[in-house]
Amino acid sequence: MRGLWRCRKPVSWPAATTPPIPCWPPRPNWRTGCWRRRPAKPDHRARFLGLIIAAPRSGSGKTLLSLCLTAALRQRGLTVQTFKVGPDYLDSQLLGALSGRPCRNLDPLLCGEPWLRAAFHHWGRTTDACLVEGVMGLYDGLGPSQEGSTALLARLLSLPLLFVVDAARQGASIRALVAGFREQASELPWCGVVLNGVGSLRHQQLLTAALEPTGLPVLGCLPRCGAMALPSRHLGLLPPAEIHHFQGRRQQLADLAERQLDVSRLLPRLQASRGAPGPSPFLATSPTDAPPRPRSSGAPGPLLAIAQDQAFCFLYPEQREWLEHWGARTQGWSPLADQPLPEGTAALVLPGGYPELHGATLAQATRSLRALQAAHGRGLPIYAECGGMLLLLRTLHDPDNRPWPMAGILPGAACRGAFQLGYRRALACGSSPVVRPHEQMVGHEFHHWQVAPAHTPPHPGAKPT
Structure with a gap:
C-alpha cells in the first residue's frame, strides 16, 4: 500500500503487535471524521547497506568518484569494502589498492543472483562503509535489456543511487538528462547528484540551479583537473602497480573529496550495517554432488x-x-x-x-x-x-x-x-x-x-x- 489509506474508525494496535505500515502518530481528518495513517519517512541508514555510484554513460567519472570517496573514508579511519558491477578487473584493482582489501566483482550474468547476494552480504558486513561502483550507463546491460546493469543490481540489493554526471560543456540541459534517468528508475532511492568536469564557480552555480526542480541535492562538484586523470591504454585504466606513485595519490584523492564533496552528508549512506557477516558465498553456492575436501585431513591438497x-x-x-x-x-x-x-x-x-x-x-x-x-x-x-x-x-x-x-x-x-x-x-x-x-x-x-x-x-x- 502506498500514500494515504483510510479506515472507518480510529485504529489502535495491541502492544504485542506491529502495524502493517510503520507510521507517524495517526492524525484525524477533520473534514470526514476519519483517521489517516501516513507511511513513515524511510530510514535509509537502517534499510540500506552502502550505496551504488551510477552514471549516464562510461567516462562520466564513476571510478574517480569511487576512488575519492574510498580515500576520504580511509583518511577518516574507516574500513571500506568496495565492489564493482560487471567483470572489470582494472577498476577493481584500483579500488582494492586504495581500500586495503580486495574489491569484489558483482556480475549477475557471470555468477548468478545467489552468489551475488551471498557475496555482497558476506563481505559487505565486515567493514564500516560499503561502496559499489556501477558499470557503464545506469541501464546498460546485456544487449538492449537491463540484464546485468547497474539499475538491476541496485534493485536486487536495495541500494540507493549516487548519480555522477559529466557536466563539461553542459548548462540547463543537465536537468533533462538527470530527470529523464530518474524517471526511468523512480522506484529506486536516489540520494543525490555529483557533477564532474565543472569549469568554474559560475558553471557550478548554473548547474546547481538547473537541478533544483528535480529535488535531488547536488552532493559534490569535481572540477576539471588534468593532474587527477587516471592513465589508460587499450584495455582500460592502468593497474595500480604501473601507475607512478599510486599510493601517493591517496592523499590527493582524499583532499579532493573533502574539498569538493559533501562527505558528511554521504557518510550515513555509505556506512554499512555492521553485524555478523552472511554465510560464505562458497558455501551458499557450492554444488552438492562434490563435497569439499576436509581441511582437517593430514595430507596436503594439490x-x-x-x-x-x-x-x-x-x-x-x-x-x-x-x-x-x-x-x-x-x-x-x-x-x-x-x-x-x-x-x-x-x-x-x-x-x-x-x-x-x-x-x-x-x-x-x-x-x-x-x-x-x-x-x-x-x-x-x-x-x-x-x-x-x-x-x-x-x-x-x-x-x-x-x-x-x-x-x-x-x-x-x-x-x-x-x-x-x-x-x-x-x-x-x-x-x-x-x-x-x-x-x-x-x-x-x-x-x-x-x-x-x-x-x-x-x-x-x-x-x-
Missing part, C-alpha cells in the same frame, strides 16, 4: 601454480579463494621473471593480462617456457584464459607486430585484430578438469589480440588439447 605478474594480472581474488576452499594449495609464479614452476606443482592456472606488451621479455624467459612445456608433457592440467592462452601459442606479436616465440604448446600465432567485447555462452563438447560434457558456460570477451592458424607444427612434446 598445489596449483598461478601465473601472477604484470603480464598476467587479471585474476579475481575469488578464483584463488575458491580453489583453497575446495582443499587445494595455491602459489604465485612469475613467467615474466623467468621463474621455474614451484616444486610439486600438480596443475597450472594462466590468467589474462598483457602478455602482448611483454613479448620480448617472455620470449627470453626460457626456464619458464621449458617448465610449461615439461608440465604439459607430463600431462598436468593447464587452465588458461585470454592472455594466459597466448603464452601457450607458438608465436605472439607485440603492438609493433614483431613476432616472439612462446611455449608452442598450442599451434597458431596471436596478433592485434578487431576489438572483441561482450558476454559469450559456450557449450562443453567433452570432459575436462573444469567442465562436464554438454555443460553450458558463460564468459566475458574483452580483447584486441586474435589467434590465427599457423602452418608450422607446435612444440614436439605437445599433445592434442
Whole structure:
C-alpha cells in the first residue's frame, strides 16, 4: 500500500503487535471524521547497506568518484569494502589498492543472483562503509535489456543511487538528462547528484540551479583537473602497480573529496550495517554432488601454480579463494621473471593480462617456457584464459607486430585484430578438469589480440588439447 489509506474508525494496535505500515502518530481528518495513517519517512541508514555510484554513460567519472570517496573514508579511519558491477578487473584493482582489501566483482550474468547476494552480504558486513561502483550507463546491460546493469543490481540489493554526471560543456540541459534517468528508475532511492568536469564557480552555480526542480541535492562538484586523470591504454585504466606513485595519490584523492564533496552528508549512506557477516558465498553456492575436501585431513591438497605478474594480472581474488576452499594449495609464479614452476606443482592456472606488451621479455624467459612445456608433457592440467592462452601459442606479436616465440604448446600465432567485447555462452563438447560434457558456460570477451592458424607444427612434446 502506498500514500494515504483510510479506515472507518480510529485504529489502535495491541502492544504485542506491529502495524502493517510503520507510521507517524495517526492524525484525524477533520473534514470526514476519519483517521489517516501516513507511511513513515524511510530510514535509509537502517534499510540500506552502502550505496551504488551510477552514471549516464562510461567516462562520466564513476571510478574517480569511487576512488575519492574510498580515500576520504580511509583518511577518516574507516574500513571500506568496495565492489564493482560487471567483470572489470582494472577498476577493481584500483579500488582494492586504495581500500586495503580486495574489491569484489558483482556480475549477475557471470555468477548468478545467489552468489551475488551471498557475496555482497558476506563481505559487505565486515567493514564500516560499503561502496559499489556501477558499470557503464545506469541501464546498460546485456544487449538492449537491463540484464546485468547497474539499475538491476541496485534493485536486487536495495541500494540507493549516487548519480555522477559529466557536466563539461553542459548548462540547463543537465536537468533533462538527470530527470529523464530518474524517471526511468523512480522506484529506486536516489540520494543525490555529483557533477564532474565543472569549469568554474559560475558553471557550478548554473548547474546547481538547473537541478533544483528535480529535488535531488547536488552532493559534490569535481572540477576539471588534468593532474587527477587516471592513465589508460587499450584495455582500460592502468593497474595500480604501473601507475607512478599510486599510493601517493591517496592523499590527493582524499583532499579532493573533502574539498569538493559533501562527505558528511554521504557518510550515513555509505556506512554499512555492521553485524555478523552472511554465510560464505562458497558455501551458499557450492554444488552438492562434490563435497569439499576436509581441511582437517593430514595430507596436503594439490598445489596449483598461478601465473601472477604484470603480464598476467587479471585474476579475481575469488578464483584463488575458491580453489583453497575446495582443499587445494595455491602459489604465485612469475613467467615474466623467468621463474621455474614451484616444486610439486600438480596443475597450472594462466590468467589474462598483457602478455602482448611483454613479448620480448617472455620470449627470453626460457626456464619458464621449458617448465610449461615439461608440465604439459607430463600431462598436468593447464587452465588458461585470454592472455594466459597466448603464452601457450607458438608465436605472439607485440603492438609493433614483431613476432616472439612462446611455449608452442598450442599451434597458431596471436596478433592485434578487431576489438572483441561482450558476454559469450559456450557449450562443453567433452570432459575436462573444469567442465562436464554438454555443460553450458558463460564468459566475458574483452580483447584486441586474435589467434590465427599457423602452418608450422607446435612444440614436439605437445599433445592434442
